[in-house]
Amino acid sequence: MNKKSYQNIRALCAKAIFAVLEDGQSLSTALASLNHQVADKDKALIQEISFGVMRVLPELNFYIHHLMKKVLTGKNRVLHYLLLVGLYQILYTRIPEHAAVGETVGAVNDLKKPQLKGVINGVLREFLRQQASLKQKFQQDSKQQISQTLHPSWLLNRLKSAYPEQWQAIVNANNQKPPMWLRVNLNHYSVSEYQQLLEKQQIASESFADIPCAIRLTTAVNVTKLPFFAEGAVTVQDLSAQYAAYLLAPKNGEQILDMCAAPGGKTTHILELAPTANVLAVDVDANRVKRIDENLTRLKQHAQVKVGDGLTPEKWCDGRLFDRILLDAPCSATGVIRRHPDIKWLRRDSDIAQLTELQYAILTRIWPYLKTGGTLVYATCSVLPEENKLQICRFLKENPNAKQQGELRQFLPTELGGDGFFYAVLNKV
Incomplete structure (x- = not known):
C-alpha cells in the first residue's frame, strides 16, 4: 500500500473510540477494522492512545466538560473523541505537548471537519493553560465514585458488595497497564x-x-x-489463564472438548500437556475460530475445530462423549478490564443477569456429553460471584451427579500478577 494512503493516526483513534462509545463495538474489533489504514510503525501508538483513553475516560471527559460550554454532538461528535485523544497524549504520553496539539489539530482534516480546526486547537491550548487547576478540581470532584476510580457506578457497587476489603485493590489493578x-x-x-x-x-x-x-x-x-x-x-x-489446562489435567488418548475455545490459547496448552489427546475445539464465532486454526498451525498441533453453539451441542457433537471438558463460559469479562478497558463502558448492569442465564444454560446442555467419571472445568474471566461461585452452587444443587473437586478458585487481578479468573473443577459421579 502506498504510504500516502495511511490516515492521521489521531483521526483513526477518534474513529475507533467513536465506534466503541457510540456504536457499541469492542475496541479490538474497531481497531482491527482500521488496521489497513495504519503504517506498521504506528500500530503500537494507536493501541496505546485508544486503550489509554478507555482506561481514563471519566477524567478526560471531566476536563472537556470544564473547557467547553457546549458539547460536540451529532455529525461533529467524532471531534469530541478527537479531543479525548489530544488530552490523553498531553497527560499520559511522552509526546511533546506542541506535537500532541499539532497532530491532533491536523487530524481534523482527515475527519472532514476543517471548519472546526480552531475549536480543537483552542480547547487543547486552553487545557495547557489551565492544566494544574483542572487536575486539582478533578481530584476534588464531588462525583468521586466515578471520577476517582475511573469505573462506572454499577460495577463499583458490585465490587464493593462482593469484596468489601479488596474492591479498591481490584480497581487499582484494573487501572494499570497489564x-x-x-x-x-x-x-x-x-x-x-x-x-x-x-x-x-x-x-x-x-x-x-x-x-x-x-x-x-x-x-x-x-x-x-x-x-x-x-x-x-x-x-x-495471562498467568491466571494458564491454570485452565493444568486444572483440566488432560491425558494422551483422551477425548477432550474445549468449549468456547477461541482464540485457542487454552486449546494449544491442552495439547502441549497431552500431545496425542483427541481435542475438539468449538466456538460460536466463525471469525474467532480462524484464530484457533492460526494458533494450532504456529504450534504445529492438531485438533478438530468447529463453529458451534454451546446451547445446541447436538448439532455438532455427533453423539461423542468426552473424558474432559473445558468450558470457558461467555462472561462479563470484569476480570480482564486492564487488558480491555472498553469493557467498563460497554457493559451494563442488566447484562449480568442475562450472562448468568446463558452460562447456566450452556453448562447444563454440555454436561450430558461428559462421560461418567469425567472432569469438567468451568472457567470465566469474571470477578462477579453471580457468574462464578453462585453458578456452581446452583449447578451442584440441581445436578446430584456432579461433585466439586477441590476448592473453587477465584483469582483477582493484581498489578504484577494475573487477571481476574474463576475456576471450578466438577466430576461426574
Missing part, C-alpha cells in the same frame, strides 16, 4: 532455558513458582522480538 505473561512450550525449552534466550535479546523476565511454564516480562515487547515465537516456542497468555 503485565505481559508468556507460556513456555516445555516440549521445546525449559523456563530457565527460554529465559536465557530472552536475556540474550536483553529482555528481562521473571518465572513463577506455581505455574511451571509461566514467565512475566519486566517490560512488554512485540511478539516478533520473542525468540522462536514463530516456531511455537512460546505463547502470550
